Amino acid sequence: MPELPEVETTKRGIAPYVEGRVVERVILRRKNLRWPIPRAIRTALPGQRVETVARRAKYLLLHTQAGSALLHLGMSGSLRLLDAGLPARAHDHYDLVLDSGKALRFNDPRRFGCLLWQKPGETHPLLRDLGPEPLSAQFDGDWLWARSRGRSAAVKSFLMDQGTVVGVGNIYASEALFAAGIHPKRAAGSVSRARYARLAGEIRRVLRYAISRGGTTLRDFLAPDGAPGYFEQELFVYGRAGEPCKVCGTKIRSEVVGQRMTYWCPGCQR
DNA sequence: CGACACACCTGGATGC
């Protein structure tokens, strides 16, 4: 499910309710998600005040003086803000109960998400090799161009590599490549510097716009207040195989590229 | 190092 816009929407939804609050209690309904939930979540986190809520790539970080909780939503995870004590439903895996009487509750049917711990001053190994944030100044076409030299993999796979740029997943990779007029199967190393400059701009624009629409709800993504995202209506290619391109009318094509379904317009993308 | 296949897991849609 969640790519950068959905995680950012989640962050903005929870931050006003979580920042400055004390995590009074942690309720774990299972011992592991993708990985075992570390002891520190039970021992170090309770009693801590959340100073800030941050996002790095598709991870959310709840920073406290004792360390940071590291949350990932995986494919099907979502966080909701609820009144504490409401009965848990299927796949509600943990609650962070706040001193406000609210609880941050994580639901994730597929359990690809995770809840980990990072000590103060340390960088969790999962965050170590991440590429630049797409909405930061460190990300631009020259970075993409330089990193892609000599690469034979499809440019779409290259974009989804979180070492290239973080936050771009299967939906937004297809959408940004459409916007930039680049064929997703083109070898990353064969894309010119000028076209990468355009692509970097389109990645930024698409992500920003998706954030402004509250993300994309395909099946089950909901913001912490229960609102769906509205970017689905703005998709040009993702999930539109066989339908006419909104720009030129050509039938949208789809094919598996790098193990992920990929969509493009043969008329608009070269 | 890069490229690729596979793994994890459940639920919803589709087809017979």
Place this chain on the structure above:
DNA sequence: TGCATCCAGGTGTGTC
């Protein structure tokens, strides 16, 4: 209606 099959927004790991 029931059952089998396929597909899904992510990403670490193992192999070549």
